Amino acid sequence: MCSDSVLVMEIKSGNKKALGKLVERYKTSAYRLALGLVGNRDDAHDISQEAFLRVYKSAGTFDQSKPFLPWFYAIIANLSRTWLTRRSRTENRMVELDDVSFLLVDESNPEKNMEYRETISRLQSALLELPFEDREIIMLQHFRGLSYNEIAELLDIPRGTVMSRLYYARKKLARLMSDKS
Amino acid sequence: MSNEIRKLLAGYVDGELTESEQAKVEKALRENAELRAELEEFQKLKEITGRTTYADLPDEVWESYWESLYKKLERGIGWIFFSIGAIILLGFGLFLCFKGLFTDPNTPLLIKIGVSGLTLGVVILFVSFLRERLFAYKHNRYKRVKK
Numbered sequence: 205m206c207s208d209s210v211l212v213m214e215i216k217s218g219n220k221k222a223l224g225k226l227v228e229r230y231k232t233s234a235y236r237l238a239l240g241l242v243g244n245r246d247d248a249h250d251i252s253q254e255a256f257l258r259v260y261k262s263a264g265t266f267d268q269s270k271p272f273l274p275w276f277y278a279i280i281a282n283l284s285r286t287w288l289t290r291r292s293r294t295e296n297r298m299v300e301l302d303d304v305s306f307l308l309v310d311e312s313n314p315e316k317n318m319e320y321r322e323t324i325s326r327l328q329s330a331l332l333e334l335p336f337e338d339r340e341i342i343m344l345q346h347f348r349g350l351s352y353n354e355i356a357e358l359l360d361i362p363r364g365t366v367m368s369r370l371y372y373a374r375k376k377l378a379r380l381m382s383d384k385s
Numbered sequence: 386m387s388n389e390i391r392k393l394l395a396g397y398v399d400g401e402l403t404e405s406e407q408a409k410v411e412k413a414l415r416e417n418a419e420l421r422a423e424l425e426e427f428q429k430l431k432e433i434t435g436r437t438t439y440a441d442l443p444d445e446v447w448e449s450y451w452e453s454l455y456k457k458l459e460r461g462i463g464w465i466f467f468s469i470g471a472i473i474l475l476g477f478g479l480f481l482c483f484k485g486l487f488t489d490p491n492t493p494l495l496i497k498i499g500v501s502g503l504t505l506g507v508v509i510l511f512v513s514f515l516r517e518r519l520f521a522y523k524h525n526r527y528k529r530v531k532k
Binding site: 220223224227228231232235236239240245249253256257260261305306307308309320323324327342345346347351352364367368370371374375377378381 | 388391392393394395396399401423426427429430431433434435436437438439440442446447450451453454455457458461
């Protein structure tokens, strides 16, 4: 299997099949990362596709000595920020209720999960009200299950900063959730 | 409560601390009720988020994902060629138009002055627009991707 860097180099020379391989490898991750940032499935789908188009257009700027994922994540985060800025300019930031349902209760224990639905609904609203950087760190640790080292590499920040950002993000999230209860 | 302990509390909840860091947090937890309340709050959050998953897209969307992406890619390339061609043709057309207008001795001076003013105005507006976009790009605090 080709490494990510090799695929990006092939993309740089215009190889669309290489882009296809990269898409197969990362389409789900790209969608979920974007979903965690923008909280809307349709937007997350569009952002993930736009991110791959950016990879195709900007493959020449990719530094082969560095890993692919942080570079790709920066593209997704950048697009998500732009998306949110545009959305806040054009419409109410809180989207329609149907669109907000980007989180689902794990269905492994349906009976017990009934009591969680209300809590999950509050969690969704609270997440959408968090500042971008806080939502980002919560998404990476809580929903993507990344270790601190992985988050540090992805965001290009020290491990200690991951810890402090998580502390303050969790405090804000807990406060927002209790405000809604 | 120090910022250091607060920071470590996040790592404690996620099991990301070294033994000595963990001992430091546990000592602080024994001594500080506020910290214990925060720990409980964070553990509750972890429990709630641990019971959720992201809503996935329907299968048919995933099946057509590459196809729709490929169409967008082709369209993008098409637009680039279209734009290049349009700029060349428009530029050449304008050049011929101006050349004919200014070299023709029968063209009234007023028309020549009017066309010159119009052209100069368009050029100034275009440069001003470009400069504004460049300024916005340079001062974009969210700029994280090199293009």
